[in-house]
Amino acid sequence: MALSTEARPATGGVGAAPPAGPRRRRSASRPNWLAGALATLWLVIVGTPLYLMISWAVQRQDKFTDNGPLAPPTHPTGFNFTYVLDQGFSTNLLVTAQVTAASVVLTLLLALPAAFAIVRSRSWLAGSAFRIFLLGLAIPAQAVIIPVYLIIIKLQLYDTLLAIILPTVAFGLPLGILVLAGSLRDVTSEMYEAMAVDGATPLRMFVSLVLPLSRGSITAVGIYTGLNAWNGFIFPLVLTQSPNRRPVALALWNFQTEHGLNTPALMMAVLLSAVPPFVLYIFARRWLVAGLAGVGGR
Amino acid sequence: MLPAALFFLFFAVFPLVLVVFLSFTDWNAVGDPKFTGTDNWRRLFTSHDVLSSLGRTFFLSALCWATQTVLSMGIGVWSAGKQRNRAVLSAIFFVPLLLSAAAVALTWRSVLDPNFGLDASFGHWLGRVDGLNLLGRDAGALAAIVLVVSWQFVPFHALLYQSAARNIPQSLYDAATIDGASRWGMFRNITLPQLRNTIVTSSTIMIVGSLTYFETVLLLTDGGPGGATRVLPYVMYRTGFTNYELGYASAIATVLVLLGTGLSLLIVRFSGFASMRSTLEGM
Numbered sequence: 288m289a290l291s292t293e294a295r296p297a298t299g300g301v302g303a304a305p306p307a308g309p310r311r312r313r314s315a316s317r318p319n320w321l322a323g324a325l326a327t328l329w330l331v332i333v334g335t336p337l338y339l340m341i342s343w344a345v346q347r348q349d350k351f352t353d354n355g356p357l358a359p360p361t362h363p364t365g366f367n368f369t370y371v372l373d374q375g376f377s378t379n380l381l382v383t384a385q386v387t388a389a390s391v392v393l394t395l396l397l398a399l400p401a402a403f404a405i406v407r408s409r410s411w412l413a414g415s416a417f418r419i420f421l422l423g424l425a426i427p428a429q430a431v432i433i434p435v436y437l438i439i440i441k442l443q444l445y446d447t448l449l450a451i452i453l454p455t456v457a458f459g460l461p462l463g464i465l466v467l468a469g470s471l472r473d474v475t476s477e478m479y480e481a482m483a484v485d486g487a488t489p490l491r492m493f494v495s496l497v498l499p500l501s502r503g504s505i506t507a508v509g510i511y512t513g514l515n516a517w518n519g520f521i522f523p524l525v526l527t528q529s530p531n532r533r534p535v536a537l538a539l540w541n542f543q544t545e546h547g548l549n550t551p552a553l554m555m556a557v558l559l560s561a562v563p564p565f566v567l568y569i570f571a572r573r574w575l576v577a578g579l580a581g582v583g584g585r
Numbered sequence: 586m587l588p589a590a591l592f593f594l595f596f597a598v599f600p601l602v603l604v605v606f607l608s609f610t611d612w613n614a615v616g617d618p619k620f621t622g623t624d625n626w627r628r629l630f631t632s633h634d635v636l637s638s639l640g641r642t643f644f645l646s647a648l649c650w651a652t653q654t655v656l657s658m659g660i661g662v663w664s665a666g667k668q669r670n671r672a673v674l675s676a677i678f679f680v681p682l683l684l685s686a687a688a689v690a691l692t693w694r695s696v697l698d699p700n701f702g703l704d705a706s707f708g709h710w711l712g713r714v715d716g717l718n719l720l721g722r723d724a725g726a727l728a729a730i731v732l733v734v735s736w737q738f739v740p741f742h743a744l745l746y747q748s749a750a751r752n753i754p755q756s757l758y759d760a761a762t763i764d765g766a767s768r769w770g771m772f773r774n775i776t777l778p779q780l781r782n783t784i785v786t787s788s789t790i791m792i793v794g795s796l797t798y799f800e801t802v803l804l805l806t807d808g809g810p811g812g813a814t815r816v817l818p819y820v821m822y823r824t825g826f827t828n829y830e831l832g833y834a835s836a837i838a839t840v841l842v843l844l845g846t847g848l849s850l851l852i853v854r855f856s857g858f859a860s861m862r863s864t865l866e867g868m
Binding site: 356416454456518550 | 588589590592593594595596597598599600601603604607612614618656659660663671674676677678679680681683684685686687688691692693694695696698701702703705706736744768793794796797798799800804818821822825826831834835838841842845846849
């Protein structure tokens with residue numbers, strides 16, 4: 288599985304690329320038994336909670352308490368599924384979908400023109416803006432959550448979906464711009480010049496040259512932003528309070544506080560919250576990995 | 586360009602300045618912050634809670650960093666190989682990255698639950714009737730946090746190491762094989778130096794992350810048992826949003842910002858020379 292070789296076209300050009308070399312690894316003349324054993328151990332550590340999550344989610348609570356944690360679900364049931372959705376979790380899923388969609392669209396709308404300007408413009412302003420965005424990669428959201436809270440209150444956005452969306456976008460912008468600028472640098476100046484000779488405006492260049500050529504990294508940034516927004520916890524935690532404006536990650540915690548002893552129902556809620564990212568992983572793994580690997584390219 | 590820059594300045598850079606200002610005020614979320622001079626800072630430097638949680642934060646960060654670095658480097662380098670079984674396994678290793686911090690912490694909390702989870706089963710196997718009670722002991726709760734944080738973030742760092750390991754020129758390994766180098770020797774003399782840039786990047790992300798991150802602590806142990814896992818960002822969150830002492834919490838947040846940026850600058854500075862040398866080594 289060529290995770291990173293697939294990722295290359297999307298993140299190519301981000302930061303200083305390591306020295307390029309043959310992608311071929313030294314052939315396994317003799318199997319590395321120690322590494323294999325350790326990898327199997329890690330598989331057990333990774334797999335056990337995932338297995339238990341699924342196994343518990345399809346059991347009724349009384350069966351789960353009677354049979355113990357490791358008993359396989361002999362009579363899988365959809366009971367918890369209906370129960371969790373009845374508890375209002377469907378609203379939370381819907382809210383998360385809205386927040387995610389809005390964050391992705393807004394991030395791309397802001398990041399694309401910015402990346403285009405940073406790559407094409409020669410002004411000092413563009414250069415220093417890029418440096419500020421680079422700095423932004425190091426700002427931890429948790430450490431500035433109090434001033435963000437004050438800003439959201441002053442904007443009278445507290446307890447709205449915008450209160451979640453706007454900071455999510457702002458903190459996602461640096462990486463988005465970095466990855467997009469990296470791929471836009473791969474569009475050679477000859478291509479722009481060729482279009483300029485034909486009398487194309489910057490807007491026309493953007494639409495018919497830049498957009499098609501950077502489709503890969505646009506997808507990667509979109510998916511990465513989407514995953515972040517879907518799983519976001521800190522912004523909804525501090526910036527909203529109504530139960531019907533809680534995205535799933537936060538709703539899980541409330542579910543745990545209210546139904547703490549009902550482990551199977553909680554595991555079903557966890558499972559439901561993970562379905563969309565998991566589907567994305569199955570169908571768009573390379574772009575997801577490319578978006579995540581963009582961080583390391585800096 | 587301009588919209589993005591303004592947006593970013595307003596929601597991400599401006600808060601950096603604002604948090605320092607707020608640290609000199611008294612604010613309880615109702616009304617406006619009132620300027621109180623250095624009161625919060627004086628209180629912070631004499632607070633036993635803050636100072637002890639600062640030590641705990643450093644200890645936990647160091648533990649998380651060491652565990653994650655060893656694991657993610659090992660898994661990353663291992664999964665850089667093109668063997669089919671490695672590809673399949675690393676696709677599974679990636680799955681925790683899809684889950685939210687809340688989902689991860691709450692799943693592990695159920696797994697480690699002393700009554701219904703694996704904690705009791707493991708305890709029985711090891712001959713302890715009451716179970717291990719991992720989350721109920723000081724050291725156990727710290728270990729649980731290291732375990733859960735690693736479980737959640739190792740896949741990401743392994744990904745960084747994997748792509749870096751794939752970019753190491755094969756010729757270096759070929760030459761070493763001719764010289765009769767052992768597998769360990771090749772790892773120490775080729776792989777490790779070549780991964781130096783990635784070690785810096787990954788370590789910076791890990792350290793700044795674990796200094797400011799509190800979701801796992803909040804959901805897994807809630808600072809317990811008996812305050813054993815009260816790390817500084819957790820204290821900031823509770824001070825700010827449970828006690829609504831937002832001015833004082835801003836002073837703690839300022840310390841977090843300073844620690845985070847200070848440490849990452851330090852790491853980059855120390856490794857600056859090293860990273861220049863590594864690209865030339867053996868070429």
